[in-house]
Structures are given as C-alpha cells and as structure tokens.
Amino acid sequence: MAEEQEMDEKKTKMQDMLQEEYLKSLDGIEDGQLVAGTVVQVNNEYVFVDVGYKSEGRISRDEFTTIPEVGEQVKVVIINKEGKGGQIVVSKKRADFKERTDELKTAAEGRTPVMGKFEKVIKGGFEVDLGGEYKGFCPLSKADVIRVEDPETLIGISDYFIIDKFHGGTKLKSVVNRREYLDQKIKENKEKFFSTVQIGDVVEGVVKSFTSFGAFIDLGGFDGLLHINDMSWGHVTRPKDFVKKGQVVQLRLINIDPETQKINLSLKHMQEDPWTTFEHNFHVGDVVKAPVTKITTFGAFIEIEPGIEGLAHISELSWTKRVNNPKEVLDVGDVVEAKILGYDLDKKRVSLGLKQLESNPWDTIAERYPTGMTLSKPVVKITNSGAFVNLEEGIDGFLHIDDISWTKKVKNMSSFCAEGDVIDVVVTRVEPENRRIRLGVKQLEGNPWQTLRHDYPKFSTISGVITNVTDFGVFVKVLGDIEGLISKFNLVGPDEEFSDEVLKKYNVGDPITAMVVECNPTTQKLSLSIKEMVKRSQQSEIAKYIHEDDDGDTYSLADMLRSKDEDREKGDN
Template sequence: DKPKPVGYQVELTDTYNAVCWISNADVERVNDPESLIGVQDYFILEKFVSNPNKESTVNRRAYLEGQIKQMKDEFFNSISVGDVVEGTVKSLTSFGAFINLGGFDGLLHLSDMSWGRVTKAKSIVKIGEVLRLRVVSFDKENYKINLSLKDMEPNPWDTFVDRYEVGQVITGTVVRVVNFGVFVEIEPGIEGLCHISELSWSKKNFNPAELYHAKDKVEVKILGYNIADRRISLTIKQLLENPWSSIASKYPVGTKLSAVAVKVMDTAAFFKVVDDIDGFLSIDDISWTEKYKDMHEFVKEGETRDVVITQVDPMSQKIRLSVKDLSSNPWSTLAHSNPKGSVLKATVTSIADGGINVKVNDDISAFINKANLNLPDSSTRISDVYSVGQVVDGVVMDVNIRNQKLILSPREYEKKQSMGDIQQYMSSSSDDDSTGFTLGDIFAKKGSDN
C-alpha cells in the first residue's frame, strides 16, 4: 500500500521552501491530501532556516483558526436574537443539522425545522442546501448559536382562532398513537388529542393502536381548545352513529341469541352481542339449580352459548345476559305447586352427620336437618333409618325462591299422618255401638291396620 503523506512541501520563494505537517494544513481533518495541492494561502512561519538546502516549518491551521476567531468575534458582536442569517447545511444528525455560517457552525435543531412534527432532519433539509435562518439564541463566550427555519414563517397558533372553531369538522393525519389516545395533525404545526374515550362508542379498555396508525387520514371534530397551552380536544366517535342509541329497540329485553364468548373470567364472561357491543353474564345466571365455582367450567373464549338479554342500559352502555332465564325458574314452579303445608316426595342422595341431602323433581336439591327427620329417638343413627335412593315424604315448611332454599320435614309428615289416623278412628267409632274408647284402642287399631 502507498504510505500516507505526513506533510506538504510549501514553496515560500524561488529560493526557500518549507514543510507544513498534514495535521497543521487545515482546521479540519484532511481526508484527501491531494485536494490541497496547488492551494495558495497564508501560513504562519513557525521556524525559519536561512540555509536554502534545509526546510523551514509553517502552519496553515493556526492562520485559519485566527481568521475564524476574528470572523466569530465580528459575527457574534454584530448579531441579535431575531436576526436572519444565511448558511449552508454542512451535516445531518439524529437531533438536527449543523449549518456552516462561514468557517464556523450553528445548530438547527429538529424542533426548530418546522412548526409541524419532525422526526428526521433529512425530511426537511439536505446537505449543501443554502438556507436563510433566524437566530433564536447564542452564546458569545463559547461561540454557540441556535438557528430556526420554522421562525421564518408565522406561527400557525397565532391565527388559529381566525381559521378554526368548536364543532368544526376537519380531515387530519394521525402523527402519534399512545395508550390514552391518538394525536392528529390538522395542519403543519397544529396537533390535537383525540382521547381514547372519543375514539369509539362501544369499545372499552382497548389499545388505540388496534384502530389507528401513524399517517392514517381521519376525520375529526373540534371539541375545544386552549391557545395558551396549545392544546386541542378532538373527537372521532361523535362523527359516527352511536350504536347504543338504537340497541334497546334492536335488541330488547327477552331477545334470545347465540353469542360468542369474547372474554372469560373466574366469575363472569362477556359475549359479543353485535359489532363491538358485548353483554355481561354472571356466573350466578348460568343455572337455576346447578352451582358453578368457575366460569371456565361453563364456557371458554371463542365458544358459543345460547343466552337471553335480561337488561339493556344505553346510558351506562351495559347489557346483561342470562342462560338460566331461557327456561322457567323451577323454584317458582315448586313454590306455586307446593305451598306451605303440602306434602312433597324427595329422594335421598347422601347421608350427612347433621341430616340428609335430597333431590326434588329431579332438579332441586335440598338439605333436611336432623331436627326435621323422623327418628325414633335422639340416639338413633340417621343411617339406620334413611339410605341413599330412598324416597321420603315430607311436609313443606317453607320455599324461599330468592335464596333457593327448601325446608322439608318428614317428622311433620309423620305427625300429620298420625293425626289423620286419630281423626279417622274417631270418625269410625262414632258409628259404633260402643260407648267409649281409649288412646290405647286408637294405637292398637293403627298397629293392626299396619
């Protein structure tokens, strides 16, 4: 490889030459050494040797730095904030661009390139472009200056009220999507927020990115604005039909439908009713008689179930669903067909320490405590009198539809039967020629009848 040059030979006169080391040839790094060949300029003489056969030493960078400092001093002593200067785009960075103002640089920040949102400098300026810029601030001691391209144009917020009003509908561009809404640019330099609550009539607890993306064109309506804070409130949903305004007429209470579970929790589930409107099903509304501990036992997300609408509240935007209301309430049927004091048959399903569990009409479960069982005495074990599968008769003591509780008493039934036997015996004895009877006669007769 060709060795890199370390310096230049500089011709001072016809007799004398000098050396300028490459590091002292320019104020910037010399990437192309050939580019300076033939350049005529001033140099600072650092070392002079009178012997023509030996070379002196010169420094061009020191001379240029002195010239630049002089230009900087003159420039910074003459400018004021608000002045307009001309410069050439020298380089681009992630935060803006550096502008060559004649040997020294000024910064054009991204935020000062346009009244609108700028994410990349190359979208506004390009290297080598000559710009007229306004001075926004400078530091004379450290020779730093900040420039603005946007301030060469009027601030659009200054004339906002002349061009916009509350209720006005505008087509804008989505510039940013966040978890609480979307920012929409209605013109360069003016953005408004459409809060998540103003994006949809029916969607709840969703990510705005599900609906909108940067650069989307959207139609928005101005709800309000604050010029001092440069804030605008926008709405999208108010330009759309509110499905809740007609939901009660389209899906009245009593409407039956097959719905898909879109979200299943431990004690409840949401089913899709129409579009983005969901209905709520509580675990308590699955069955009149069967108890579920977890909603996942009944349904999983994506599965379809038959439901009926039991409540529609457009104001609070809620729909309540039920599965058990697809059929009549067996507890209501039981209460109407078996009033207090009537006799009901039940089948023993299990024996417990304090009583027996029974099932009535094949779908209603109840517990008969020991006090209501027909036991010879307190020392008798329940299992000695009752067994699983046994059919027992009992008197209905109470039916609580709301709490789904049935109190059944075989003991009262036995008492009722005994009283019936007594009345029957007394009635039959009145036709007998005998002039008297005793309790012993009654129970003797009962024993013989049995």
Template sequence: GYKSEGKIPVDEFMELPKLGDKVAVTIVKLDDGRGQVVVSKKRAEAKERAEILKKAAEDRTPVLGKFVKVIKGGYEVDLGADYKGFCPLSKADVVRVEEPESLIGKTDYFVIDKFHAGTKLKSVVSRREYLEKKIKENKDAFFKTVQIGDVVQGEVKSFTSFGAFIDLGGFDGLLHINDMSWGHVTRPKDFVKKGQIVQLRLINIDPETQKINLSLKHMTPDPWTTFEERYQVGDVVKRPVTKITSFGVFIELEPGIEGLAHISELSWTKRVTNPKEIVSIGDVVEAKILGYDLDKKRVSLGLKQLQENPWDSITERYPVGKVVKGPVVKVTQSGAFINLEDGIDGFLHIDDISWTKKIKSMDQFCKEGDVVEVAIARVEPENRRIRLSVKQLEGNPWNTLKKDYPRFSTITGTISSVADFGVFVKVLGDVEGLISKYNLVGPDEEYTDAVLESYKEKIGEPITAMVIDINPTAQKLSLSIKEMVKRSQESEMAKYMADTKEDEETYNPFAAMLKTSKEEN
C-alpha cells in the same frame, strides 16, 4: 558586471512566460561548459517560499496549504515550492475526523508549529489552530453584530431528541423542536435535513453563556393568532392524516396547525386498539372540530361524530327480554363477549349461565366461534354496555320451588353428594339443597359420624326431607329429617289426643249427659 543570458528548463513553468516578462531566478552555474549560465526559477521560488514559511512559523501567521495524502498518524500537506508539512490527524480539524480521505485535495490555511527547510517531512503544521482562531473571530463578530429578530443562515449539523444543531460558521445555534413548527413536532428530521442550508430567525442570544436559539416557525406568521377567524367548534373539515400514534390520529388543518382525533373518537362501535385499523398516513378524512385550546395550541377532532351512533337506538333494537343469537368473539375468566351486530358486543357473565349449576370456567360453556342463544338482560346506552343472560331463557326454578314448597313442606329428591358437614340433595332437577349432618337423625336419636358415613353408600337414592329455609336470592335451600320426624310425631300425637278425647265422651254416660244439658241450656 557583465550581461549574459541563462536558460531555464521549460518544465519549471506551469504557464510559459511571454517576451518581456520578468522572472526571478537563482544562478545554479555560471558556465555549463558551453558558455551558458544555468539558472532556476524553481530554486528561486523555493528560496523565497522558505523565507515566507520561516517567518510565518516565527509569527504564527497562517499559510496556505493543501492536504495531499493520508499517511501514518495524519496527513502530508503541500506548503508550496515543494515544501511539505506533516499535519497530525488530531490537528486537522476542530472536530473528530471520521473519514480521513474526505480532506484529501482540500486547500486551507495552516499554522506552522515547526519549520524545516529540508526535503524531509519534518515541518509540523496545524489546521485546527487556524480554524479555532477563525471560529472565535466569527463568533465574536456574530455576538457583536446580530440582534434578536435577525435572520441568519446556517447548515444543519446534527440532531438530538429535542431539536437540531445549526452550524453558523464553526459555532452552533440550537433549533429546538418546539421552534420548528407552529404545529405539533415529533421528529425533527421531518422538518430539516442534515447538511441543509436554512434561513432561521434569531429568537434568543446570551453572550455570557454563548447560547444561541434559532427558530424556523418564526419565519412565518403564527396561524394560531387568527384560528378563530377560520374555525369554530362544530365545523367539519376535510384534511390529510399526517401522523398516527398509539393514542390517536393527527390531522393537518393547515401548515402549522394540527388537530388530534383521539382513539376514542374514531368509531362508535369498534374497539380500536390501533388507529391504523381505521386510517393510514396520507388519507384525506372528514372530521368535526370538537374543541380547541389556543393557549396550548391544541385542537380536538372526531371522526365518529360524522357517523350515526348505533347506541342512540340500541334499546329499540335490543329491548330487555329479547332473545338473540350471536358468535362468541372473546372469552375471559369472568364471562364471554358475544357479537350482536357489526361493532356491538354484549357481555355474558359466568353467573348468568345457569340458575343452579356453578360454572367454574367459561370453557365449560363455550369457546370463541361458538354461536349461542341469549336473552337481553340489561342495556346501558350511556355506558355502551349490554348484559346478556342464558339462564333467563328459562324460568327461575328457585322461584318455582319457593312457590310450590313453602317452609315446613316436605319434598323428595335424590342424594347427590356427601360432605363433612352434611348431605346434598337435588330437587326439581338441578336445584341443590343441604341436610346438615345434625339434621339427618330424628329428635330422639343421637347423631354419630357413622350416620353421615352411611349416606355415602346411598348416593343416587331418593330421600324425603322437610324444607326449613329457602332463599332464592342466595340460592340456598336448607332441609331437615329431624324437623320432619319431629313435626310428624307432633301431628300423630295431636291426632291421638283428639281421638282419645272423642272416645272418652262416647263411653262416659255422665259426660254425655252433661254435654247434652249444656247444649239445651
């Protein structure tokens, strides 16, 4: 019941009090030996804080705390008044904490799972429980208050191939790739960045499934609704290249509207395999509008339409029969492509190299870089094709053969090879005919394998046979010794019979008189 003054250590104050301020203290000693009462502000606060923390643990009321440091299995959390708590790593957040150090120094609310008033780290706290409760409250409030068409704010949380997830306060909404722009979208990261705070329009919400759909493109009017007011088929636009793919080039007509110049619409003449050979991203190019589909939000563009089409006058520059020279640019199994002018190639088929020789591989005739002389064989402007020929540089020996050596005429050639079925003979240079093995002997002779075998020793020697069939189209010539001998024998027999008849008339007086009498009558 007496009044006395007590002393409080200055280091117990974060800010020194003013005269007249009331301070709660706890008496430590009534007499310090010098007649002074020893009191402590810190102990009073600790006692008061202990009561608050104890009741908060019983009621599961969140209390403020601060992540102090990372320790084994979690964090040390400052709960105030020198009380510490342990927060397991799994209870530090509602999501996996990838970088534990990132939470150090952060102040937030915690739910006390177990409280211990001692100085040892025996109290266990959970921030996750508080966050889950807060998120549920925020989400419930969101679904109750917002309507489709409202503008909401969120933070870009993560990306997927089909869009981006937006954090709306602990719960996510989906910004689908199709709702990022009125134009074509390939990469969501081209429109929003992770951590970016964005304003989005709510386009769909489902309380049952808890799904939220957001839109960035609906923050601006749809430019496609007024497209035809600004663009028509045939219009020429000058716009930047925004994207290059394997199949073409995207060109931005205006924000939200992109057109595609297909790879086939980039050049009249060049065989474009990669659009990057023609343009680069950022290039401002001129293109013609070829067509559009408002329902599908597509615009077809062409670059080559603003260039002269060299195929329009191709038949004037390369009439059939014209002889030209050009380098071989590509060799295939069936032929070779020969460059005639910039962007224009003609094709030389392997069958158009020679009238008589069978070319088995194009490598036998040419290789890339060789300059060859060819004749224009056929021009197809509509298909952008030119067929070339080497053999047409010379006359067709088969036609000459048919004209000069009709059927049943004799011809002399050189034995070139022997096969199981007959003997090959070259005539008129490289035209090859065949004498089948059964036609190697006369009509009165019997064929044996020895006959065919004997010709193997005669390769390179001359031989004469009769033409029994010739087909220039199929390039086939059939020859025969048998037919030649047969017809020779028949001719000799006919001549003999004619000579015999004349002799009979000369040496038979009666026959001569009879002939004279008939002539006189």
C-alpha cells in the same frame, strides 16, 4: 571613395556610442535582481517584457500559469544582463520563487496565515503546496480542529496555514499548521457573533450533526442548537425530516448567553405562529380532512394545517370497535376526516374525534335489542366469569357464568361453550350509558325455583333423592333438579338427640321425604327438615283427639300424654 569611408567611420562611431550608452544603462541592475517589467509583446512561444532599461527580456510562455496581456505589469528576475546578442535574460519563474520565499519567510516570522493546498496524503499527515515550488508538511493532528477520520476528504482543499517551521528550499522541510489558523478564525468569528447579533436576528449556518433532541448548526466553527421543539410549530418526530446534514439554512436567533456560550436557534420562528390565527380559521364542531402524522399507543396525531396538529384519542376512534392500538385502524399518511371536539390555545392542543362523524349505535341499542329478545349469536371470547357474544359488528353482549343454569353450578365457562359456537341467548339487561348488554341462557326456560315455591309452599312435604352426605347435613335433589339441604340437626325428630351416628343412616341415592321450611328463588336456597315434618305430624295426630268421637266421648290432651307415658313405661319393662 573617400566619402564612403567617411560614412562607414561615422556609422561605426555611432554604434560604439550606442553600445556604450546601453552598457551604461545597465549599470543600475545586477544579475539576480528582482525588477518589475511591462509586457510589450506576446507570441506563440514567448512573452516580451520591458524591464525599463532600454532593453526587453524574453520569457517562455511555460513560466506563466496565466498568460498576461500586453501592458500588464509582471515581476521578473535578471538572469544575465548581458545575454546572447546583447539581449537581457530574465525569468518569471525565478521571480515567483524569490517573491514567494520572501512572503513565506516574513509570514513564518510573524506567524501570519499563508494560502496553501492539501496536495496528497503522506505518512503522518499531508503534503501542502505553498506556491512558488514550495511544499510544506502538515501533521494529521494539525490539519483540522476536529479529528480527521478520512484524510482523503481534505485533498484538494485550499485554505490558510500558519508556518511553524520554514525552510528556504524546495525540499519538504517546512512544517505548517492549519488547526492554529482555524482556532484563530473561530475565535474571531465567535467574538464578532456575540458582539454583533441580537435575539431575533436571522443567521445563516450549516447543518453539522443530529441528536435525539435536535440538530447542531455550524455558525463559523462554533455551534448553535436547533432544538427539536423549535423546528416546527407542529409535532416533530424526526429532526431529519426538517433539515439535512450539510444543508445551508437560515434560522432565527431566539436565545444567546455570552457567559455559557450557548446559542439557541429556531426554524419555526422564521414563519408566523399558526396558533395566532387558529380561532379565526377553526371552530369546535368543524370537520377537517387531514393526514395522520404520528401514531402512539394512546391515539393518533393529525396535521390540521402546517404547524398545527390535533390528537384523536384512542377512545374517539370508534363507537363500537374495541381498539387496543390505533395502528389497528390507522396508518401514518392516511388522510382522514375528523371533528374538532375542543382546543386549548395556551397549551396549543386540539382534540379531534373520528367516531363523531358516524351515528352512535348505542343511542338506539335498546330499541334494537329490547329486554327479553331471544337471539342466536356466535361466542367471540371466553373468560373466567363468562363469555362475550357478538350481536353485531363492534357490539358484544356478555353472558355471565351464573346465567347459564337455574340449578346447576357451572364452574368452567369452557365446559358450556367455545369460541365460534352459535348459542341461543336472551337479552336480560341493556345499559346504553355504560355500553353494556347482559345476556342469559337460563332465562330461556321458566325458573324452576319459582315453580317449586308455588307448588311446594312452606311446611309442605316433598320427596327427593339424597345426592350427598356431609358432616353438616344431607343434600337432597327434588323436583326440577333443585338441590336442598337438611341440616344435621333437622334429621331427627323433636324428641330425639342428634349424634353423628344419625348421619350413618343416610346414603347417596336413597329416597327421602322432608318438609319445606324455606324456598328462596332469589338466593336459590332450599331448606328442608325431618324434625319439622315429624313435629307437625304429631301435632296433627294430637288435634284428632281434641275433638269429640262418634259416641260423644271426649279425649283430652292430658289423656293422650298420660297414655304415651304408660306406653313408654311398658316398653321399659
């Protein structure tokens, strides 16, 4: 009995000693103190942490965003060093808050960046999660270096912020500034870029925006220009065909100017210039099969190989078709065969031809349409000066308005024919070198002018009908519907004086006889004269009296003139 009592006393004394020793061990810590502990156990509800004072703290798993492993170091705050049952009470959540408070306060004083996250859009800006239960307000104007058109696009983005105003509480009173951080970062990136890169280096950037002359590339908050001419060795029509907005691209630096801050980038220089091997791969006369990449009013561009485009001029598209616009015969994307006609490596130009792959119908045109050949063909176009007559596909002959009639003056081509009419024509002239064929209608019949000149030589008498009386003479229609002119001075005899009264003697429709004084088929000119006819008639009469009569008597010219004078005197009396 005495021994049991002695044992109980020793046990109580030992417990008192241990309790006293434990309490002494806690003298070094205070409630609210931030200490580091080691995770010694993890179960479904709690995480047990040895804080180093011969005591373990128990923390609910809810206070951890990520459950730690046994042996891992964590920071906690002492809530009650003499908790229920003598177990120390600690908090991970309060430790995070206290630690974050110190970090944010220090960052605000030194204006050093802190990590935050755009959480939601509020009036005038954004609510930003700064961690440790801290929230900050970021004004819309300080959210980015560029104007924010759609605030919702920033929600969920984590980035660094500068604390303009810090409030040590959970209320939304801290003011943060992302734009200042971005400005600092851009300045640092730019200084580093200009101090480290050299022309020829390959740099990486993001396609930011497009212009008519190229694309701007974001190199870290500052832009470089990818000019349209530096996108491809070939012809570039649309920058968007080579890069896309938001695309990460690698480009070669081809020019940099620290003074003007200009940066020029190139996509085509990421590959070897195909023009350096052009002469090795292609020769004049080669036929290539390639796609049409662009059509202009003056021709079509054809991609011979990536980076090299040739031009097929509008004049090289067809031997016969009158091509007004290349779009009439070609479309972008068409794969065509073309012949290399020439090239200039210095100017990086290649001339191509499509028509050269076909025989030139004009080379044999004279054989197919010899002069004098008669044809029946359709009229395809009327002009003021004549009409185009289609001889075969792509080849038209021209009928001039003066070649319709030998004698009639056609003033309006549409009075003779209309588009679509099939008319008879004769080939009058072929000019292969000028790609011209002249046609005629009047040549289908004999030339009445030639007939007239043959049948009525100079000084022969011809009859006709008056068609017009003018103040300068009388027009007369004679054989073959040819119209001649008797000038007013040739309307009277050689012994008569002309006066305007003479013209009144002549009327349209009256028959008349006159003498031919000029007939020129080339100029189609017929000159007639009554004066010359009377004069020659008189000379013929005189000639009769010069010869001896049947009785052997003679009658001289002087006798004849004397007789005429006597007759005149009798008439006067």
